[in-house]
Amino acid sequence: EAAEKGGYEHYMLKEIHEQPTALRQAISGRLDELHGDVDLDIELPEEYLQSLEEIQIVACGTSYHAGMVAAQLFEEHASVRTSVEIASEYEFQGGRDPWRTLVVAVTQSGETADTLSALRKANRSGARTLAVTNTVGSTATREADHTLYIRAGPEIGVAATKTFASQVATLTLLSVYLGRHRSELGSSRASDVLASVRNLPGAVQQALDAESQVLEVAETYVDSDAFFFIGRELGYPVALEGALKLKEISYDHAEGFAAGELKHGPLALVTPNTPTLAVLTEGTRSKETLNNVKEVESRGSPVVGCSSLEDGGLLDAAFDVPEIGVMEPLVANVYLQLFAYHVANLKGRPIDKPRNLAKSVTVE
Ligand code: G6P
Numbered sequence: 001e002a003a004e005k006g007g008y009e010h011y012m013l014k015e016i017h018e019q020p021t022a023l024r025q026a027i028s029g030r031l032d033e034l035h036g037d038v039d040l041d042i043e044l045p046e047e048y049l050q051s052l053e054e055i056q057i058v059a060c061g062t063s064y065h066a067g068m069v070a071a072q073l074f075e076e077h078a079s080v081r082t083s084v085e086i087a088s089e090y091e092f093q094g095g096r097d098p099w100r101t102l103v104v105a106v107t108q109s110g111e112t113a114d115t116l117s118a119l120r121k122a123n124r125s126g127a128r129t130l131a132v133t134n135t136v137g138s139t140a141t142r143e144a145d146h147t148l149y150i151r152a153g154p155e156i157g158v159a160a161t162k163t164f165a166s167q168v169a170t171l172t173l174l175s176v177y178l179g180r181h182r183s184e185l186g187s188s189r190a191s192d193v194l195a196s197v198r199n200l201p202g203a204v205q206q207a208l209d210a211e212s213q214v215l216e217v218a219e220t221y222v223d224s225d226a227f228f229f230i231g232r233e234l235g236y237p238v239a240l241e242g243a244l245k246l247k248e249i250s251y252d253h254a255e256g257f258a259a260g261e262l263k264h265g266p267l268a269l270v271t272p273n274t275p276t277l278a279v280l281t282e283g284t285r286s287k288e289t290l291n292n293v294k295e296v297e298s299r300g301s302p303v304v305g306c307s308s309l310e311d312g313g314l315l316d317a318a319f320d321v322p323e324i325g326v327m328e329p330l331v332a333n334v335y336l337q338l339f340a341y342h343v344a345n346l347k348g349r350p351i352d353k354p355r356n357l358a359k360s361v362t363v364e
Contacts, residue, residue, distance in 0.1 A: 036190030068237035070171035078178035079200030110138025120313035218342035242336030281328035306332030
Protein backbone atom coordinates (compact mmCIF):
# COMPACT_ATOMS: atom_id res chain seq x y z
CA GLU A 1 0.00 0.00 0.00
CA ALA A 2 2.91 2.37 0.75
CA ALA A 3 4.08 1.91 -2.85
CA GLU A 4 0.61 2.71 -4.14
CA LYS A 5 0.69 5.96 -2.20
CA GLY A 6 3.76 6.96 -4.19
CA GLY A 7 5.66 8.27 -1.16
CA TYR A 8 2.74 10.29 0.21
CA GLU A 9 1.40 9.65 3.68
CA HIS A 10 -2.19 9.42 2.48
CA TYR A 11 -4.04 8.75 -0.77
CA MET A 12 -5.77 12.07 -0.31
CA LEU A 13 -2.52 14.01 -0.40
CA LYS A 14 -1.33 11.99 -3.39
CA GLU A 15 -4.57 12.72 -5.20
CA ILE A 16 -4.40 16.43 -4.37
CA HIS A 17 -0.96 16.44 -5.98
CA GLU A 18 -2.19 14.49 -8.99
CA GLN A 19 -4.49 17.31 -10.00
CA PRO A 20 -2.28 18.87 -12.70
CA THR A 21 -2.05 15.45 -14.38
CA ALA A 22 -5.74 14.71 -13.90
CA LEU A 23 -6.64 18.06 -15.43
CA ARG A 24 -4.36 17.50 -18.42
CA GLN A 25 -6.07 14.16 -18.99
CA ALA A 26 -9.51 15.77 -18.71
CA ILE A 27 -8.77 18.34 -21.40
CA SER A 28 -6.43 16.34 -23.63
CA GLY A 29 -7.58 16.36 -27.27
CA ARG A 30 -10.72 18.27 -26.40
CA LEU A 31 -9.65 21.90 -26.86
CA ASP A 32 -9.55 23.82 -30.11
CA GLU A 33 -8.46 27.14 -28.73
CA LEU A 34 -7.81 28.68 -32.14
CA HIS A 35 -11.45 28.30 -33.22
CA GLY A 36 -12.89 28.59 -29.73
CA ASP A 37 -14.31 25.10 -29.97
CA VAL A 38 -14.31 21.79 -28.11
CA ASP A 39 -14.58 18.17 -29.15
CA LEU A 40 -16.42 16.19 -26.48
CA ASP A 41 -17.62 13.17 -28.41
CA ILE A 42 -21.19 13.42 -27.12
CA GLU A 43 -23.60 13.40 -29.98
CA LEU A 44 -26.44 15.63 -28.87
CA PRO A 45 -28.56 16.43 -31.96
CA GLU A 46 -28.10 19.96 -33.29
CA GLU A 47 -31.83 20.65 -33.39
CA TYR A 48 -32.21 19.53 -29.78
CA LEU A 49 -29.38 21.81 -28.63
CA GLN A 50 -30.93 24.78 -30.39
CA SER A 51 -34.34 24.25 -28.82
CA LEU A 52 -33.05 23.31 -25.36
CA GLU A 53 -34.90 25.31 -22.72
CA GLU A 54 -33.63 23.99 -19.47
CA ILE A 55 -30.83 22.02 -17.84
CA GLN A 56 -31.24 20.29 -14.50
CA ILE A 57 -28.10 19.10 -12.76
CA VAL A 58 -28.46 16.36 -10.14
CA ALA A 59 -25.64 15.30 -7.82
CA CYS A 60 -24.56 14.69 -4.21
CA GLY A 61 -21.74 15.88 -1.99
CA THR A 62 -18.69 17.22 -3.76
CA SER A 63 -20.24 16.49 -7.15
CA TYR A 64 -23.11 18.77 -6.19
CA HIS A 65 -20.63 21.59 -5.64
CA ALA A 66 -19.12 20.93 -9.08
CA GLY A 67 -22.68 21.10 -10.41
CA MET A 68 -23.16 24.50 -8.76
CA VAL A 69 -20.14 25.83 -10.63
CA ALA A 70 -21.41 24.30 -13.87
CA ALA A 71 -24.89 25.79 -13.49
CA GLN A 72 -23.45 29.30 -13.47
CA LEU A 73 -21.29 28.57 -16.51
CA PHE A 74 -24.16 26.98 -18.49
CA GLU A 75 -26.27 30.06 -17.91
CA GLU A 76 -23.46 32.44 -18.76
CA HIS A 77 -22.00 30.66 -21.78
CA ALA A 78 -25.05 28.97 -23.24
CA SER A 79 -27.93 31.16 -22.05
CA VAL A 80 -29.89 28.19 -20.83
CA ARG A 81 -31.79 28.24 -17.57
CA THR A 82 -30.07 25.79 -15.25
CA SER A 83 -30.94 24.47 -11.83
CA VAL A 84 -28.81 22.25 -9.65
CA GLU A 85 -30.54 19.90 -7.29
CA ILE A 86 -29.42 17.64 -4.49
CA ALA A 87 -30.14 14.25 -6.04
CA SER A 88 -32.02 12.90 -3.01
CA GLU A 89 -34.41 15.88 -3.22
CA TYR A 90 -35.01 15.67 -6.95
CA GLU A 91 -38.40 15.30 -8.58
CA PHE A 92 -39.20 16.02 -12.21
CA GLN A 93 -41.77 18.77 -11.72
CA GLY A 94 -44.92 18.94 -13.78
CA GLY A 95 -45.32 21.75 -16.29
CA ARG A 96 -41.84 21.45 -17.76
CA ASP A 97 -41.24 20.29 -21.29
CA PRO A 98 -39.20 17.11 -20.95
CA TRP A 99 -38.29 17.14 -24.65
CA ARG A 100 -36.51 20.43 -24.18
CA THR A 101 -34.85 19.53 -20.91
CA LEU A 102 -31.43 18.01 -20.37
CA VAL A 103 -30.79 16.33 -17.04
CA VAL A 104 -27.09 16.08 -16.19
CA ALA A 105 -26.13 13.57 -13.49
CA VAL A 106 -22.72 14.45 -12.07
CA THR A 107 -21.26 11.47 -10.23
CA GLN A 108 -17.62 10.51 -9.86
CA SER A 109 -18.38 6.85 -9.15
CA GLY A 110 -21.42 6.55 -11.37
CA GLU A 111 -22.91 4.38 -8.61
CA THR A 112 -24.35 6.78 -5.99
CA ALA A 113 -27.84 5.49 -5.26
CA ASP A 114 -29.41 8.93 -4.80
CA THR A 115 -28.03 10.17 -8.11
CA LEU A 116 -29.06 7.01 -9.95
CA SER A 117 -32.55 7.36 -8.54
CA ALA A 118 -32.75 10.97 -9.80
CA LEU A 119 -31.43 9.85 -13.19
CA ARG A 120 -34.16 7.20 -13.37
CA LYS A 121 -36.84 9.78 -12.56
CA ALA A 122 -35.52 11.95 -15.37
CA ASN A 123 -35.44 9.03 -17.79
CA ARG A 124 -39.02 8.09 -16.90
CA SER A 125 -40.17 11.67 -17.47
CA GLY A 126 -38.85 11.58 -21.03
CA ALA A 127 -36.03 14.08 -20.56
CA ARG A 128 -32.72 13.47 -22.31
CA THR A 129 -30.03 12.49 -19.81
CA LEU A 130 -26.26 12.86 -19.65
CA ALA A 131 -23.94 11.20 -17.13
CA VAL A 132 -20.74 13.08 -16.27
CA THR A 133 -18.57 10.51 -14.53
CA ASN A 134 -15.11 9.14 -13.87
CA THR A 135 -16.02 5.49 -14.07
CA VAL A 136 -16.11 3.63 -17.35
CA GLY A 137 -19.00 1.18 -17.57
CA SER A 138 -20.64 2.40 -14.33
CA THR A 139 -24.40 2.16 -13.83
CA ALA A 140 -24.84 5.87 -14.65
CA THR A 141 -23.18 5.37 -18.05
CA ARG A 142 -25.46 2.43 -18.82
CA GLU A 143 -28.65 4.24 -17.86
CA ALA A 144 -28.08 7.75 -19.21
CA ASP A 145 -28.62 8.57 -22.89
CA HIS A 146 -25.14 10.10 -23.17
CA THR A 147 -21.89 9.94 -21.22
CA LEU A 148 -19.08 12.44 -20.75
CA TYR A 149 -15.97 11.16 -18.95
CA ILE A 150 -13.91 13.33 -16.64
CA ARG A 151 -10.81 11.09 -16.98
CA ALA A 152 -9.37 11.81 -13.53
CA GLY A 153 -7.96 8.32 -12.99
CA PRO A 154 -8.86 6.23 -9.92
CA GLU A 155 -9.51 8.08 -6.67
CA ILE A 156 -9.08 6.08 -3.44
CA GLY A 157 -9.38 8.71 -0.67
CA VAL A 158 -12.96 8.94 0.58
CA ALA A 159 -12.85 12.74 0.37
CA ALA A 160 -13.10 13.67 -3.32
CA THR A 161 -10.30 15.97 -4.50
CA LYS A 162 -8.95 15.49 -8.01
CA THR A 163 -12.32 14.33 -9.29
CA PHE A 164 -13.82 17.69 -8.27
CA ALA A 165 -11.18 19.52 -10.32
CA SER A 166 -11.74 17.22 -13.30
CA GLN A 167 -15.52 17.56 -13.01
CA VAL A 168 -15.33 21.35 -13.04
CA ALA A 169 -12.88 21.42 -15.97
CA THR A 170 -14.98 18.96 -17.99
CA LEU A 171 -18.24 20.77 -17.21
CA THR A 172 -16.59 24.05 -18.24
CA LEU A 173 -15.82 22.46 -21.61
CA LEU A 174 -19.44 21.33 -21.78
CA SER A 175 -20.56 24.92 -21.18
CA VAL A 176 -18.46 25.99 -24.16
CA TYR A 177 -19.86 23.14 -26.27
CA LEU A 178 -23.42 24.17 -25.42
CA GLY A 179 -22.69 27.86 -25.92
CA ARG A 180 -21.12 27.33 -29.35
CA HIS A 181 -23.86 24.98 -30.62
CA ARG A 182 -26.54 27.35 -29.44
CA SER A 183 -24.73 30.32 -31.02
CA GLU A 184 -24.69 32.08 -27.67
CA LEU A 185 -20.92 32.17 -27.21
CA GLY A 186 -18.66 33.96 -29.68
CA SER A 187 -15.41 32.27 -30.72
CA SER A 188 -13.15 34.83 -29.09
CA ARG A 189 -14.87 34.59 -25.70
CA ALA A 190 -14.83 30.83 -26.04
CA SER A 191 -11.09 30.98 -26.75
CA ASP A 192 -10.58 33.01 -23.57
CA VAL A 193 -12.39 30.38 -21.50
CA LEU A 194 -10.37 27.61 -23.15
CA ALA A 195 -7.10 29.47 -22.53
CA SER A 196 -8.02 29.66 -18.85
CA VAL A 197 -8.69 25.90 -18.82
CA ARG A 198 -5.37 25.26 -20.60
CA ASN A 199 -3.53 27.34 -18.00
CA LEU A 200 -5.22 25.58 -15.10
CA PRO A 201 -2.82 22.61 -14.60
CA GLY A 202 0.17 24.97 -14.36
CA ALA A 203 -1.64 27.30 -11.97
CA VAL A 204 -2.67 24.35 -9.78
CA GLN A 205 0.95 23.24 -9.73
CA GLN A 206 1.94 26.69 -8.43
CA ALA A 207 -0.56 26.31 -5.59
CA LEU A 208 0.82 22.85 -4.78
CA ASP A 209 4.34 24.27 -4.72
CA ALA A 210 3.20 26.67 -1.97
CA GLU A 211 2.12 23.80 0.31
CA SER A 212 4.56 24.68 3.10
CA GLN A 213 2.80 28.04 3.47
CA VAL A 214 -0.56 26.25 3.79
CA LEU A 215 0.90 23.97 6.46
CA GLU A 216 2.06 27.00 8.44
CA VAL A 217 -1.41 28.55 8.30
CA ALA A 218 -2.96 25.21 9.30
CA GLU A 219 -0.60 25.07 12.31
CA THR A 220 -1.64 28.58 13.32
CA TYR A 221 -5.37 27.86 13.29
CA VAL A 222 -5.60 24.13 14.02
CA ASP A 223 -7.12 24.64 17.48
CA SER A 224 -9.89 27.00 16.41
CA ASP A 225 -13.49 26.56 17.60
CA ALA A 226 -14.89 26.51 14.06
CA PHE A 227 -13.97 27.49 10.50
CA PHE A 228 -16.00 29.56 8.06
CA PHE A 229 -15.61 29.79 4.31
CA ILE A 230 -17.02 32.60 2.22
CA GLY A 231 -17.27 33.40 -1.48
CA ARG A 232 -19.56 34.83 -4.15
CA GLU A 233 -20.58 33.55 -7.59
CA LEU A 234 -18.11 30.81 -8.55
CA GLY A 235 -16.47 31.32 -5.16
CA TYR A 236 -19.63 30.25 -3.31
CA PRO A 237 -19.54 26.57 -4.31
CA VAL A 238 -15.80 26.61 -3.62
CA ALA A 239 -16.52 27.94 -0.11
CA LEU A 240 -19.06 25.13 0.42
CA GLU A 241 -16.58 22.57 -0.88
CA GLY A 242 -13.79 23.94 1.34
CA ALA A 243 -16.03 23.56 4.38
CA LEU A 244 -17.18 20.08 3.36
CA LYS A 245 -13.58 18.89 2.91
CA LEU A 246 -12.57 20.17 6.33
CA LYS A 247 -15.56 18.69 8.17
CA GLU A 248 -15.21 15.33 6.41
CA ILE A 249 -11.62 14.70 7.39
CA SER A 250 -10.89 16.86 10.47
CA TYR A 251 -14.35 16.53 12.16
CA ASP A 252 -14.21 20.25 12.91
CA HIS A 253 -17.24 22.44 12.65
CA ALA A 254 -16.91 24.11 9.27
CA GLU A 255 -19.49 25.99 7.24
CA GLY A 256 -19.51 27.69 3.89
CA PHE A 257 -21.58 30.82 3.27
CA ALA A 258 -22.41 33.06 0.37
CA ALA A 259 -20.33 36.05 1.48
CA GLY A 260 -23.26 38.44 1.21
CA GLU A 261 -25.35 36.29 3.56
CA LEU A 262 -22.95 36.62 6.49
CA LYS A 263 -24.68 39.72 7.77
CA HIS A 264 -28.07 37.97 7.69
CA GLY A 265 -27.23 35.58 10.51
CA PRO A 266 -23.93 33.71 10.46
CA LEU A 267 -22.04 36.80 11.61
CA ALA A 268 -23.37 36.02 15.11
CA LEU A 269 -21.08 32.96 15.14
CA VAL A 270 -17.91 34.89 14.37
CA THR A 271 -15.36 35.28 17.19
CA PRO A 272 -11.58 35.72 17.39
CA ASN A 273 -11.34 31.93 17.55
CA THR A 274 -13.23 31.22 14.30
CA PRO A 275 -11.02 31.95 11.29
CA THR A 276 -12.70 32.77 7.98
CA LEU A 277 -11.30 31.58 4.66
CA ALA A 278 -12.31 33.76 1.74
CA VAL A 279 -12.27 33.12 -2.03
CA LEU A 280 -11.04 36.31 -3.69
CA THR A 281 -10.41 35.56 -7.35
CA GLU A 282 -11.73 36.27 -10.82
CA GLY A 283 -15.35 35.18 -11.19
CA THR A 284 -16.16 35.69 -7.51
CA ARG A 285 -17.02 39.40 -7.21
CA SER A 286 -14.00 39.63 -4.96
CA LYS A 287 -14.15 43.38 -4.37
CA GLU A 288 -17.56 42.94 -2.74
CA THR A 289 -16.32 39.95 -0.80
CA LEU A 290 -13.52 42.13 0.58
CA ASN A 291 -16.23 44.20 2.27
CA ASN A 292 -17.39 41.03 4.01
CA VAL A 293 -13.80 40.32 4.99
CA LYS A 294 -13.82 43.69 6.73
CA GLU A 295 -17.09 42.76 8.49
CA VAL A 296 -15.61 39.64 10.07
CA GLU A 297 -12.26 41.26 10.83
CA SER A 298 -13.96 44.01 12.77
CA ARG A 299 -15.38 41.23 14.98
CA GLY A 300 -11.85 40.03 15.62
CA SER A 301 -11.92 36.98 13.32
CA PRO A 302 -8.69 36.25 11.43
CA VAL A 303 -9.12 36.03 7.64
CA VAL A 304 -7.17 33.85 5.24
CA GLY A 305 -7.66 34.66 1.56
CA CYS A 306 -7.14 32.58 -1.55
CA SER A 307 -6.53 35.58 -3.67
CA SER A 308 -5.48 36.90 -7.05
CA LEU A 309 -5.97 40.52 -5.99
CA GLU A 310 -4.18 43.22 -4.12
CA ASP A 311 -5.83 43.07 -0.73
CA GLY A 312 -4.05 46.11 0.67
CA GLY A 313 -2.73 44.16 3.66
CA LEU A 314 -6.23 43.32 4.86
CA LEU A 315 -5.70 39.57 5.12
CA ASP A 316 -3.96 37.76 7.98
CA ALA A 317 -2.61 35.29 5.43
CA ALA A 318 -2.92 35.14 1.65
CA PHE A 319 -2.51 32.18 -0.68
CA ASP A 320 -1.52 33.45 -4.06
CA VAL A 321 -3.75 32.47 -6.99
CA PRO A 322 -2.15 33.08 -10.42
CA GLU A 323 -4.18 35.27 -12.75
CA ILE A 324 -5.66 32.83 -15.25
CA GLY A 325 -9.21 34.17 -15.60
CA VAL A 326 -12.41 32.22 -15.07
CA MET A 327 -10.74 29.06 -13.72
CA GLU A 328 -9.07 30.86 -10.79
CA PRO A 329 -11.65 29.64 -8.20
CA LEU A 330 -10.51 26.07 -8.90
CA VAL A 331 -6.97 27.03 -7.87
CA ALA A 332 -8.38 28.56 -4.67
CA ASN A 333 -10.07 25.20 -4.07
CA VAL A 334 -6.70 23.41 -4.17
CA TYR A 335 -5.45 25.63 -1.35
CA LEU A 336 -8.58 24.78 0.65
CA GLN A 337 -7.99 21.05 0.05
CA LEU A 338 -4.42 21.38 1.34
CA PHE A 339 -5.65 23.38 4.33
CA ALA A 340 -8.23 20.71 5.22
CA TYR A 341 -5.63 18.00 4.78
CA HIS A 342 -3.08 19.62 7.06
CA VAL A 343 -5.54 20.55 9.79
CA ALA A 344 -6.78 16.93 9.82
CA ASN A 345 -3.27 15.52 9.69
CA LEU A 346 -2.09 17.70 12.59
CA LYS A 347 -4.98 16.20 14.56
CA GLY A 348 -3.98 12.68 13.55
CA ARG A 349 -7.28 11.85 11.88
CA PRO A 350 -7.64 8.74 9.65
CA ILE A 351 -7.70 10.91 6.55
CA ASP A 352 -8.34 8.32 3.85
CA LYS A 353 -11.15 6.64 5.79
CA PRO A 354 -13.03 9.21 7.85
CA ARG A 355 -15.48 7.83 10.38
CA ASN A 356 -19.03 7.13 9.16
CA LEU A 357 -18.28 7.97 5.51
CA ALA A 358 -17.99 5.83 2.39
CA LYS A 359 -16.43 6.53 -0.97
CA SER A 360 -19.55 5.55 -2.80
CA VAL A 361 -22.92 5.45 -1.09
CA THR A 362 -25.10 2.81 -2.69
CA VAL A 363 -28.13 3.14 -0.44
CA GLU A 364 -30.76 5.90 -0.66
C1 G6P B 1 -20.01 10.14 -1.02
C2 G6P B 1 -18.54 10.57 -0.92
C3 G6P B 1 -18.38 12.01 -1.39
C4 G6P B 1 -18.96 12.17 -2.77
C5 G6P B 1 -20.43 11.73 -2.84
C6 G6P B 1 -20.95 11.70 -4.27
O1 G6P B 1 -20.75 10.79 -0.06
O2 G6P B 1 -18.08 10.44 0.41
O3 G6P B 1 -17.01 12.36 -1.42
O4 G6P B 1 -18.85 13.52 -3.20
O5 G6P B 1 -20.54 10.40 -2.33
O6 G6P B 1 -20.24 10.72 -4.98
P1 G6P B 1 -20.29 10.54 -6.53
O7 G6P B 1 -19.53 9.28 -6.81
O8 G6P B 1 -21.72 10.44 -6.93
O9 G6P B 1 -19.64 11.74 -7.14
